[in-house]
Amino acid sequence: AQSVTQPDIHITVSEGASLELRCNYSYGATPYLFWYVQSPGQGLQLLLKYFSGDTLVQGIKGFEAEFKRSQSSFNLRKPSVHWSDAAEYFCAVGFSGGYQKVTFGIGTKLQVIP
Amino acid sequence: NAGVTQTPKFQVLKTGQSMTLQCAQDMNHEYMSWYRQDPGMGLRLIHYSVGAGITDQGEVPNGYNVSRSTTEDFPLRLLSAAPSQTSVYFCASSYISEYGYTFGSGTRLTVV
Numbered sequence: 001a002q003s004v005t006q007p008d009i010h011i012t013v014s015e016g017a018s019l020e021l022r023c024n025y026s027y028g029a030t031p032y033l034f035w036y037v038q039s040p041g042q043g044l045q046l047l048l049k050y051f052s053g054d055t056l057v058q059g060i061k062g063f064e065a066e067f068k069r070s071q072s073s074f075n076l077r078k079p080s081v082h083w084s085d086a087a088e089y090f091c092a093v094g095f096s097g098g099y100q101k102v103t104f105g106i107g108t109k110l111q112v113i114p
Numbered sequence: 115n116a117g118v119t120q121t122p123k124f125q126v127l128k129t130g131q132s133m134t135l136q137c138a139q140d141m142n143h144e145y146m147s148w149y150r151q152d153p154g155m156g157l158r159l160i161h162y163s164v165g166a167g168i169t170d171q172g173e174v175p176n177g178y179n180v181s182r183s184t185t186e187d188f189p190l191r192l193l194s195a196a197p198s199q200t201s202v203y204f205c206a207s208s209y210i211s212e213y214g215y216t217f218g219s220g221t222r223l224t225v226v
Contacts, residue, residue: 043217044204046215102215104156
Protein backbone atom coordinates (compact mmCIF):
# COMPACT_ATOMS: atom_id res chain seq x y z
CA ALA A 1 0.00 0.00 0.00
CA GLN A 2 1.15 3.49 -0.72
CA SER A 3 2.18 5.75 2.15
CA VAL A 4 3.45 9.26 2.66
CA THR A 5 5.79 10.47 5.39
CA GLN A 6 6.21 14.06 6.40
CA PRO A 7 8.88 13.82 9.12
CA ASP A 8 8.53 17.37 10.38
CA ILE A 9 5.28 18.08 12.17
CA HIS A 10 6.17 21.67 12.95
CA ILE A 11 8.76 24.03 11.42
CA THR A 12 9.62 27.60 12.34
CA VAL A 13 11.49 29.88 9.94
CA SER A 14 12.30 33.55 9.89
CA GLU A 15 10.67 35.76 7.31
CA GLY A 16 12.95 36.01 4.30
CA ALA A 17 14.71 32.73 5.01
CA SER A 18 14.59 29.75 2.69
CA LEU A 19 12.25 26.85 3.31
CA GLU A 20 12.34 23.14 2.60
CA LEU A 21 9.57 20.80 3.67
CA ARG A 22 10.31 17.12 3.39
CA CYS A 23 8.10 14.43 1.94
CA ASN A 24 8.92 10.76 1.38
CA TYR A 25 6.62 8.22 -0.19
CA SER A 26 6.43 4.49 -0.39
CA TYR A 27 5.10 3.05 -3.61
CA GLY A 28 6.34 0.57 -6.17
CA ALA A 29 5.71 2.44 -9.42
CA THR A 30 6.06 6.08 -10.39
CA PRO A 31 3.56 7.95 -8.30
CA TYR A 32 1.58 11.08 -8.83
CA LEU A 33 2.67 13.60 -6.21
CA PHE A 34 1.06 16.73 -4.87
CA TRP A 35 1.60 19.47 -2.35
CA TYR A 36 -1.37 21.25 -0.81
CA VAL A 37 -1.54 24.20 1.57
CA GLN A 38 -4.20 24.76 4.20
CA SER A 39 -4.68 28.09 5.93
CA PRO A 40 -6.48 28.03 9.31
CA GLY A 41 -10.17 27.28 8.95
CA GLN A 42 -9.88 26.78 5.21
CA GLY A 43 -9.90 23.92 2.77
CA LEU A 44 -6.80 22.65 1.02
CA GLN A 45 -5.41 24.44 -2.01
CA LEU A 46 -3.24 22.74 -4.60
CA LEU A 47 0.26 24.24 -4.71
CA LEU A 48 1.83 22.00 -7.35
CA LYS A 49 1.81 18.53 -8.81
CA TYR A 50 4.06 16.02 -10.52
CA PHE A 51 3.07 13.10 -12.68
CA SER A 52 5.60 13.01 -15.50
CA GLY A 53 8.28 14.99 -17.26
CA ASP A 54 10.59 17.49 -15.65
CA THR A 55 11.33 16.45 -12.08
CA LEU A 56 11.51 20.05 -10.89
CA VAL A 57 8.02 21.50 -10.84
CA GLN A 58 6.93 25.05 -10.25
CA GLY A 59 3.79 25.93 -8.38
CA ILE A 60 1.81 28.87 -7.19
CA LYS A 61 2.97 31.41 -4.60
CA GLY A 62 6.62 30.95 -5.56
CA PHE A 63 6.89 27.33 -4.43
CA GLU A 64 8.73 24.55 -6.22
CA ALA A 65 9.28 20.86 -5.57
CA GLU A 66 11.70 18.29 -6.89
CA PHE A 67 10.90 14.65 -7.49
CA LYS A 68 13.85 12.38 -6.68
CA ARG A 69 13.08 8.80 -7.58
CA SER A 70 16.26 7.43 -6.00
CA GLN A 71 15.32 8.93 -2.66
CA SER A 72 11.54 8.46 -2.97
CA SER A 73 11.20 12.11 -2.09
CA PHE A 74 9.22 15.12 -3.22
CA ASN A 75 10.46 18.04 -1.11
CA LEU A 76 8.82 21.44 -1.25
CA ARG A 77 11.00 24.55 -1.39
CA LYS A 78 10.71 28.30 -1.38
CA PRO A 79 13.74 30.62 -1.55
CA SER A 80 12.31 33.39 0.62
CA VAL A 81 9.40 32.87 3.00
CA HIS A 82 6.76 35.53 3.58
CA TRP A 83 4.66 35.86 6.72
CA SER A 84 1.59 34.93 4.67
CA ASP A 85 3.12 31.48 4.02
CA ALA A 86 2.33 30.44 7.59
CA ALA A 87 -0.04 27.50 7.14
CA GLU A 88 -0.13 23.74 7.15
CA TYR A 89 1.32 21.89 4.18
CA PHE A 90 0.31 18.43 3.04
CA CYS A 91 2.12 16.10 0.71
CA ALA A 92 -0.03 13.55 -1.14
CA VAL A 93 0.60 10.57 -3.41
CA GLY A 94 -1.63 8.74 -5.87
CA PHE A 95 -1.20 6.04 -8.45
CA SER A 96 -2.33 5.71 -12.04
CA GLY A 97 -5.23 3.75 -13.38
CA GLY A 98 -8.60 5.40 -13.28
CA TYR A 99 -9.52 7.03 -10.02
CA GLN A 100 -6.65 7.74 -7.71
CA LYS A 101 -7.06 6.91 -4.08
CA VAL A 102 -4.82 9.71 -3.00
CA THR A 103 -3.02 9.25 0.30
CA PHE A 104 -2.14 12.32 2.33
CA GLY A 105 0.67 12.85 4.79
CA ILE A 106 -0.10 14.11 8.29
CA GLY A 107 1.00 17.62 7.42
CA THR A 108 3.73 20.08 8.41
CA LYS A 109 2.71 23.23 10.21
CA LEU A 110 4.84 26.21 9.21
CA GLN A 111 5.33 29.13 11.55
CA VAL A 112 6.98 32.29 10.21
CA ILE A 113 8.60 34.67 12.67
CA PRO A 114 9.56 38.28 11.95
CA ASN B 115 -17.65 31.49 -8.12
CA ALA B 116 -16.78 28.12 -9.55
CA GLY B 117 -15.72 25.57 -7.01
CA VAL B 118 -16.84 23.09 -4.38
CA THR B 119 -19.54 24.20 -1.95
CA GLN B 120 -20.07 22.43 1.36
CA THR B 121 -22.92 22.96 3.78
CA PRO B 122 -23.25 23.39 6.67
CA LYS B 123 -19.95 24.88 7.87
CA PHE B 124 -20.57 23.86 11.48
CA GLN B 125 -22.82 21.27 13.04
CA VAL B 126 -23.36 19.82 16.51
CA LEU B 127 -25.12 16.47 16.75
CA LYS B 128 -26.18 14.28 19.60
CA THR B 129 -25.06 10.68 19.65
CA GLY B 130 -27.41 8.58 17.57
CA GLN B 131 -28.70 11.39 15.39
CA SER B 132 -28.39 11.26 11.63
CA MET B 133 -27.57 14.02 9.21
CA THR B 134 -26.41 14.74 5.68
CA LEU B 135 -23.42 16.83 4.75
CA GLN B 136 -23.96 18.48 1.40
CA CYS B 137 -21.38 18.89 -1.34
CA ALA B 138 -21.89 20.47 -4.73
CA GLN B 139 -19.47 21.38 -7.51
CA ASP B 140 -20.07 23.36 -10.68
CA MET B 141 -16.95 22.40 -12.62
CA ASN B 142 -18.41 19.29 -14.27
CA HIS B 143 -15.87 17.10 -12.48
CA GLU B 144 -16.43 13.38 -12.65
CA TYR B 145 -14.40 12.48 -9.59
CA MET B 146 -15.62 13.45 -6.13
CA SER B 147 -14.41 12.38 -2.70
CA TRP B 148 -15.11 12.80 0.96
CA TYR B 149 -12.26 13.06 3.46
CA ARG B 150 -12.14 13.52 7.18
CA GLN B 151 -9.34 15.44 8.84
CA ASP B 152 -8.26 14.65 12.36
CA PRO B 153 -5.27 16.09 14.27
CA GLY B 154 -2.10 14.13 13.64
CA MET B 155 -3.75 11.86 11.07
CA GLY B 156 -3.84 13.92 7.90
CA LEU B 157 -6.79 13.37 5.60
CA ARG B 158 -8.43 9.97 5.35
CA LEU B 159 -10.67 8.95 2.48
CA ILE B 160 -14.23 8.00 3.46
CA HIS B 161 -16.00 7.42 0.12
CA TYR B 162 -15.45 8.43 -3.44
CA SER B 163 -17.28 8.52 -6.76
CA VAL B 164 -16.00 8.31 -10.32
CA GLY B 165 -19.25 9.49 -11.87
CA ALA B 166 -23.00 9.69 -11.41
CA GLY B 167 -24.33 6.41 -10.07
CA ILE B 168 -20.89 5.04 -9.18
CA THR B 169 -19.51 5.13 -5.65
CA ASP B 170 -17.00 3.12 -3.66
CA GLN B 171 -15.53 2.88 -0.20
CA GLY B 172 -12.35 4.52 0.91
CA GLU B 173 -10.18 3.94 3.94
CA VAL B 174 -12.71 4.72 6.71
CA PRO B 175 -16.24 4.11 5.36
CA ASN B 176 -17.95 2.67 8.43
CA GLY B 177 -20.84 4.77 9.70
CA TYR B 178 -21.12 6.77 6.49
CA ASN B 179 -23.21 6.42 3.36
CA VAL B 180 -23.04 8.19 0.00
CA SER B 181 -24.92 8.37 -3.27
CA ARG B 182 -24.28 10.22 -6.52
CA SER B 183 -27.42 10.85 -8.52
CA THR B 184 -26.01 13.80 -10.45
CA THR B 185 -22.56 14.92 -11.54
CA GLU B 186 -22.84 18.03 -9.37
CA ASP B 187 -23.87 16.62 -5.99
CA PHE B 188 -22.25 14.13 -3.64
CA PRO B 189 -23.89 14.12 -0.19
CA LEU B 190 -22.42 12.27 2.79
CA ARG B 191 -24.84 10.72 5.26
CA LEU B 192 -24.04 9.92 8.86
CA LEU B 193 -26.39 7.11 9.76
CA SER B 194 -26.13 7.19 13.58
CA ALA B 195 -23.63 9.74 14.81
CA ALA B 196 -20.96 8.70 17.30
CA PRO B 197 -18.41 10.83 19.18
CA SER B 198 -15.66 9.19 17.10
CA GLN B 199 -17.11 10.96 14.07
CA THR B 200 -16.24 14.35 15.51
CA SER B 201 -13.99 15.73 12.81
CA VAL B 202 -13.62 18.20 9.97
CA TYR B 203 -15.06 16.86 6.74
CA PHE B 204 -13.86 17.90 3.32
CA CYS B 205 -15.40 17.28 -0.04
CA ALA B 206 -13.11 17.38 -3.07
CA SER B 207 -13.51 17.04 -6.80
CA SER B 208 -11.28 16.63 -9.81
CA TYR B 209 -11.56 16.40 -13.59
CA ILE B 210 -8.64 14.04 -13.89
CA SER B 211 -7.04 12.65 -10.75
CA GLU B 212 -3.55 13.54 -11.93
CA TYR B 213 -4.52 17.21 -12.01
CA GLY B 214 -5.20 17.29 -8.27
CA TYR B 215 -8.27 18.13 -6.29
CA THR B 216 -10.35 21.21 -5.67
CA PHE B 217 -11.47 21.19 -2.04
CA GLY B 218 -14.47 22.66 -0.33
CA SER B 219 -14.02 24.81 2.77
CA GLY B 220 -15.06 22.00 5.10
CA THR B 221 -17.72 21.10 7.64
CA ARG B 222 -16.72 21.03 11.29
CA LEU B 223 -18.84 18.38 13.01
CA THR B 224 -19.05 17.79 16.73
CA VAL B 225 -20.89 14.79 18.13
CA VAL B 226 -21.76 15.00 21.82
